[in-house]
Amino acid sequence: MKAIVVDHFLSSHNELSVSSIPTTKHWSPSSVLIRVSHVSPQYVDLLYARGLHQNNSPRGHVHPPFVLGYDFAGTVISCPAFSAFKPGDDVYGTTLGAFAEVVVADEMSIRRVPRELGNAGAAALVGGMTSYAAVVAIAE
Numbered sequence: 001m002k003a004i005v006v007d008h009f010l011s012s013h014n015e016l017s018v019s020s021i022p023t024t025k026h027w028s029p030s031s032v033l034i035r036v037s038h039v040s041p042q043y044v045d046l047l048y049a050r051g052l053h054q055n056n057s058p059r060g061h062v063h064p065p066f067v068l069g070y071d072f073a074g075t076v077i078s079c080p081a082f083s084a085f086k087p088g089d090d091v092y093g094t095t096l097g098a099f100a101e102v103v104v105a106d107e108m109s110i111r112r113v114p115r116e117l118g119n120a121g122a123a124a125l126v127g128g129m130t131s132y133a134a135v136v137a138i139a140e
Contacts, residue, residue: 001020001021001022001023001024001100001101001102002018002019002020002021002100002101003018003019003021003067003097003099003100003101004016004017004018004019004067004068004069004099004100005019005021005065005066005067005068006048006049006064006065006066006067006068007064007065008064009049009050009051009056009064010049010050010051011050013046013049016049016068021067021100023101023102024097024100024102024103024104027104028106029080030080030083030106030107030108031079031080031104031105031106031107032076032078032079032080032083032085032091032104032105032106032107032110033076033077033078033079033102033103033104034072034074034075034076034077034091034102034103034104034105034110035074035075035077035101035102036072036073036074036098036100036101036102036103037073037074037075037119037123038072038073038074038119038120038122038123039069039071039072039073039098039099039123040071040072040123040124040126040127041069041071041099042070042071042127044070045068045069045070045099048062048066048068049068062096066096066097067096067097067098067099067100068097068098068099069096069097069098069099069100070094070095070096070098070126071092071093071094071098071123071124071126071127072092072093072094072095072098072103072123073090073091073092073113073119073120073122073123074090074091074092074103074119075088075089075090075091076088076089076090076091077102079107080107083107084107085107085110085112089112090112090113090119090122091105091110091111091112091113092110092111092113092119092122092123092125092126093105093109093110093111093126094109094126095109095110
């Protein structure tokens with residue numbers, strides 16, 4: 001599959017490129033496999049790529065190589081039998097590695113796409129909520 005892979009911390013976003021990698025196979029009991037249709041690049045993605053996010057610290061959980069991106073929308077490919085979702089459901093959410101054709105997300109990190117939004121609007125919704133929360137926090 002195609003993905004934006006960070007194989008070393010970058011000095012510029014101009015170094016980002018698309019790579020071919022094996023389709024993800026990391027599963028946990030509550031994992032949902034999703035074909036990504038839309039992503040919503042955020043400033044935090046550039047921080048991760050450049051090694052400047054607090055999760056890039058020596059004790060953090062994001063170190064090269066990794067697939068970039070958090071916010072996405074797409075269609076469920078497969079999920080556990082007990083899942084609230086089913087194959088074919090359109091979902092949006094966050095998971096590390098969202099800038100790929102296929103992602104694995106924990107069921108708790110995704111929601112159904114509201115009919116009124118569609119996948120493009122839903123992918124942008126997550127970043128919008130983060131921005132809104134930041135503005136409210138600063139205002140308070």
